[in-house]
Amino acid sequence: MFFNFYLKLVICKFYYMGFKKGQKGKFFIIDIYCSNCQQHLYKYQKEGPGSLVKCYCNRIKKDFCQQDMVCPICNTQFARKIRIHNRDANKIIKGKVFIKGHIKK
Ligand SMILES: [Zn+2]
Numbered sequence: 001m002f003f004n005f006y007l008k009l010v011i012c013k014f015y016y017m018g019f020k021k022g023q024k025g026k027f028f029i030i031d032i033y034c035s036n037c038q039q040h041l042y043k044y045q046k047e048g049p050g051s052l053v054k055c056y057c058n059r060i061k062k063d064f065c066q067q068d069m070v071c072p073i074c075n076t077q078f079a080r081k082i083r084i085h086n087r088d089a090n091k092i093i094k095g096k097v098f099i100k101g102h103i104k105k
Contacts, residue, residue, distance in 0.1 A: 030101030
């Protein structure tokens with residue numbers, strides 16, 4: 001019984017360590033807006049610094065668009081569907097969006 005508990009504790013500790021390690025590649029939540037009409041398009045979890053070139057679909061936390069990659073207000077297409085490393089992603093079309101949030105260039 002006690003051994004079981006101890007084992008669980010050790011597993012938890014290792015799990016936690018792994019979790020902490022995973023946090024090293026910094027994530028931050030950024031907001032993506034339409035540059036034409038300032039409509040909020042995405043809440044996106046970005047990995048690492050640098051300018052935004054693409055959005056991985058599974059990292060989009062909130063999608064404010066009714067249609068795929070088209071601004072719901074001014075109907076501007078701001079991204080194109082691509083596939084990178086077997087993951088669906090949206091490639092941002094340059095100049096169609098601007099970003100608010102913690103992002104370093
Ligand atoms: Zn717009």
